[in-house]
Amino acid sequence: MATANFGKAARLADVAKAAGVSQGTVSNVFNRPEIVSEEVRERVREAAKALGYSGPDPKGRLLRAGRFNAIGVATVEPLSFFFEDPFARLLMTGITEASEASGTGVSLVSAASEEELAWNVRSALVDGFILFCLEGAQALITSSRERQLPFVALALGHDDPTVSAVGIDNVGGARAVARHLCELGHRRFAIIGMRLSRRGAGRVSLERVKATTYSASRDRVQGYLEALQEFGIATEEVPIYETQSDVATIHAALAEIFEAATPPTAILAQSDRIALVVLDWLQQRGLSVPGDVSVTGFDGVPESATSVPPLTTVVQPIVEIGRRATQAILQDDGSIRRQTLEVELAVRGSTAPPRRP
Amino acid sequence: MATANFGKAARLADVAKAAGVSQGTVSNVFNRPEIVSEEVRERVREAAKALGYSGPDPKGRLLRAGRFNAIGVATVEPLSFFFEDPFARLLMTGITEASEASGTGVSLVSAASEEELAWNVRSALVDGFILFCLEGAQALITSSRERQLPFVALALGHDDPTVSAVGIDNVGGARAVARHLCELGHRRFAIIGMRLSRRGAGRVSLERVKATTYSASRDRVQGYLEALQEFGIATEEVPIYETQSDVATIHAALAEIFEAATPPTAILAQSDRIALVVLDWLQQRGLSVPGDVSVTGFDGVPESATSVPPLTTVVQPIVEIGRRATQAILQDDGSIRRQTLEVELAVRGSTAPPRRP
DNA sequence: AAGCGAATTTGAATCGCTTCAAGGAATGAC
DNA sequence: GTCATTCCTTGAAGCGATTCAAATTCGCTT
Numbered sequence: 001m002a003t004a005n006f007g008k009a010a011r012l013a014d015v016a017k018a019a020g021v022s023q024g025t026v027s028n029v030f031n032r033p034e035i036v037s038e039e040v041r042e043r044v045r046e047a048a049k050a051l052g053y054s055g056p057d058p059k060g061r062l063l064r065a066g067r068f069n070a071i072g073v074a075t076v077e078p079l080s081f082f083f084e085d086p087f088a089r090l091l092m093t094g095i096t097e098a099s100e101a102s103g104t105g106v107s108l109v110s111a112a113s114e115e116e117l118a119w120n121v122r123s124a125l126v127d128g129f130i131l132f133c134l135e136g137a138q139a140l141i142t143s144s145r146e147r148q149l150p151f152v153a154l155a156l157g158h159d160d161p162t163v164s165a166v167g168i169d170n171v172g173g174a175r176a177v178a179r180h181l182c183e184l185g186h187r188r189f190a191i192i193g194m195r196l197s198r199r200g201a202g203r204v205s206l207e208r209v210k211a212t213t214y215s216a217s218r219d220r221v222q223g224y225l226e227a228l229q230e231f232g233i234a235t236e237e238v239p240i241y242e243t244q245s246d247v248a249t250i251h252a253a254l255a256e257i258f259e260a261a262t263p264p265t266a267i268l269a270q271s272d273r274i275a276l277v278v279l280d281w282l283q284q285r286g287l288s289v290p291g292d293v294s295v296t297g298f299d300g301v302p303e304s305a306t307s308v309p310p311l312t313t314v315v316q317p318i319v320e321i322g323r324r325a326t327q328a329i330l331q332d333d334g335s336i337r338r339q340t341l342e343v344e345l346a347v348r349g350s351t352a353p354p355r356r357p
Numbered sequence: 358m359a360t361a362n363f364g365k366a367a368r369l370a371d372v373a374k375a376a377g378v379s380q381g382t383v384s385n386v387f388n389r390p391e392i393v394s395e396e397v398r399e400r401v402r403e404a405a406k407a408l409g410y411s412g413p414d415p416k417g418r419l420l421r422a423g424r425f426n427a428i429g430v431a432t433v434e435p436l437s438f439f440f441e442d443p444f445a446r447l448l449m450t451g452i453t454e455a456s457e458a459s460g461t462g463v464s465l466v467s468a469a470s471e472e473e474l475a476w477n478v479r480s481a482l483v484d485g486f487i488l489f490c491l492e493g494a495q496a497l498i499t500s501s502r503e504r505q506l507p508f509v510a511l512a513l514g515h516d517d518p519t520v521s522a523v524g525i526d527n528v529g530g531a532r533a534v535a536r537h538l539c540e541l542g543h544r545r546f547a548i549i550g551m552r553l554s555r556r557g558a559g560r561v562s563l564e565r566v567k568a569t570t571y572s573a574s575r576d577r578v579q580g581y582l583e584a585l586q587e588f589g590i591a592t593e594e595v596p597i598y599e600t601q602s603d604v605a606t607i608h609a610a611l612a613e614i615f616e617a618a619t620p621p622t623a624i625l626a627q628s629d630r631i632a633l634v635v636l637d638w639l640q641q642r643g644l645s646v647p648g649d650v651s652v653t654g655f656d657g658v659p660e661s662a663t664s665v666p667p668l669t670t671v672v673q674p675i676v677e678i679g680r681r682a683t684q685a686i687l688q689d690d691g692s693i694r695r696q697t698l699e700v701e702l703a704v705r706g707s708t709a710p711p712r713r714p
Numbered sequence: 715a716a717g718c719g720a721a722t723t724t725g726a727a728t729c730g731c732t733t734c735a736a737g738g739a740a741t742g743a744c
Numbered sequence: 745g746t747c748a749t750t751c752c753t754t755g756a757a758g759c760g761a762t763t764c765a766a767a768t769t770c771g772c773t774t
Binding site: 021022023024025028035036037040060062063064065066 | 751752753755758
């Protein structure tokens with residue numbers, strides 16, 4: 001017997017046999033019922049019901065039809081990152097919005113180890129990837145490229161010109177916010193940045209910054225310094241601190257910064273997350289913001305608008321980035337496209353002219 | 358020619374032919390390289406590279422191997438809900454934590470219309486579903502059942518005994534928080550609840566509450582009233598308001614409540630989300646919390662601990678619920694399991710004894 | 715030189731469905 | 745009554761891999 005199938009769940013072929021029609025007809029009953037005559041349609045439906053068959057198994061369809069109708073969002077962070085980090089959440093909002101609109105599913109892909117990552121990317125049931133690159137960008141890109149599916153990098157820290165990406169004008173945004181502070185009259189600054197390396201923290205040289213592959217960080221520093229230079233500030237004396245974006249390393253940086261004889265009157269934080277920690281620290285120390293010190297952020301997460309005081313920051317169109325990235329995958333034509341979206345300076349309560357000395 | 362394959366991407370069979378080995382061997386090279394002799398392994402790898410073959414296509418594997426290694430999280434809300442709602446986010450943290458630990462992917466499944474829902478559930482590439490049931494529970498359950506895969510409902514509003522579920526002791530939690538208020542000396546209450554129906558809002562009768570299928574809401578009311586009864590309070594006079602959990606309907610309810618000649622001294626809100634809105638409204642009206650009015654929530658989302666004042670509430674082990682739900686899918690044995698987790702009363706700043714009359 | 719177990723490799727059978735060219739039946743026009 | 749049309753249905757060819765019993769090879773022992 002070529003095809004007996006006792007015990008197991010019914011298959012398309014079983015239904016066809018039971019209803020006395022061909023497999024193709026059964027397939028049509030489920031996928032394009034309108035082209036099947038009513039009589040046959042009913043007969044097939046009844047046979048299906050009798051056999052407990054509830055529709056074609058996606059496994060089979062997949063192999064034949066070829067598309068998963070899903071896009072993967074990949075990162076090297078733990079998956080919970082997508083639900084905790086404000087930036088990632090907004091991004092996912094954009095991604096899900098766009099994918100939902102086109103009837104595409106969303107699959108979260110992650111991995112602790114590089115090996116696992118490679119495996120997960122290799123076997124993800126998706127038609128393309130959005131790469132959420134913070135650290136580990138290179139590993140993600142390598143794996144995705146191997147999978148030979150369209151993918152787009154969120155240029156959050158990486159700028160490989162051979163890769164499609166959606167990003168923002170980091171240099172321009174940083175320049176704008178630094179200019180704003182200069183125009184208010186500030187002349188003494190400190191920059192607190194994100195991680196340039198896996199484990200680093202503490203004061204770093206400008207050379208070190210320039211050498212990092214983490215482009216978002218690098219570009220923001222560049223933008224800051226360009227603006228300061230326009231105002232004749234000795235940029236080589238502006239201290240730059242690297243942190244792990246966590247409370248401990250940010251506090252450490254602040255402690256060093258405010259030990260100085262003439263501490264800065266303005267802090268350029270490279271992300272809102274950092275800026276918010278800075279805000280807290282200063283206020284706990286009895287320093288008023290913006291009275292004693294002005295603070296700026298970068299990103300424009302929702303929290304930046306509701307902090308006390310609300311944060312002057314560079315607002316990224318985060319949701320739009322997510323949408324664009326999704327569309328880039330869905331409309332992929334094999335070409336490499338790099339999109340750079342504009343950012344906007346939001347001047348809020350955390351900046352003011354420096355106190356007269 | 359049975360198998361020529363010019364132009365298209367290389368397949369396992371092409372690599373096998375090129376390397377002069379059988380398909381099975383190539384498969385082994387990629388999946389269990391340790392059982393293939395080094396020489397053959399290298400030969401196959403080279404052939405693969407030469408053909409631009411980067412590993413077995415998941416589509417094929419799937420059909421043969423049968424498992425997707427992914428679980429779906431389904432809801433009728435828009436997908437962005439998972440990244441915006443605090444409760445959902447915590448839940449997803451638990452779900453992703455557990456699934457990541459077992460090397461399983463997570464796929465988000467949603468749908469605006471019932472029809473789409475049915476289709477998406479039918480064709481989702483997953484081994485099981487976690488049903489995030491708020492509204493639309495029945496449609497979700499029906500679709501999932503049809504798919505004949507294991508699924509577990511998060512008993513957020515539904516209690517169908519024929520369905521596996523992970524839930525909490527709503528009655529007990531509600532009883533505890535209401536008791537707490539009674540012990541503080543409160544005697545006049547109002548209950549503000551979640552939606553009992555798709556569009557309803559406004560004061561509802563107890564009968565109406567008892568008749569709703571939305572069990573979480575019903576059980577919480579029941580718990581509240583049990584406690585009040587213990588303290589000899591005339592429960593039939595306690596006003597119960599239904600809302601859509603949005604600002605407008607909550608404000609409307611509050612307006613009515615505080616129009617009364619002798620307004621309540623304590624508000625039992627059925628969720629933290631509602632309680633936080635209540636907090637705002639009261640304070641805007643110049644009523645102090647807990648001075649003039651005590652307010653309690655339910656759920657224990659992170660925001661409840663940082664509000665001003667922090668909210669007295671019933672804390673659900675939300676992350677744990679997510680973990681359990683995931684494990685229930687992964688370890689499914691076909692049986693129906695209903696788990697009820699304990700909740701904990703968190704007494705914080707939003708409750709105090711009522712002012713002396 | 716035969717015998718044996720371990721280590722590799724092979725071959726062929728699925729997995730369950732979609733697709734599409736081609737066949738048939740029914741309807742309508744002339 | 746014939747010939748087009750239109751509308752359904754059929755049949756068979758893949759889609760790309762995994763699996764496992766059976767065959768082969770190899771290195772040693774006896």
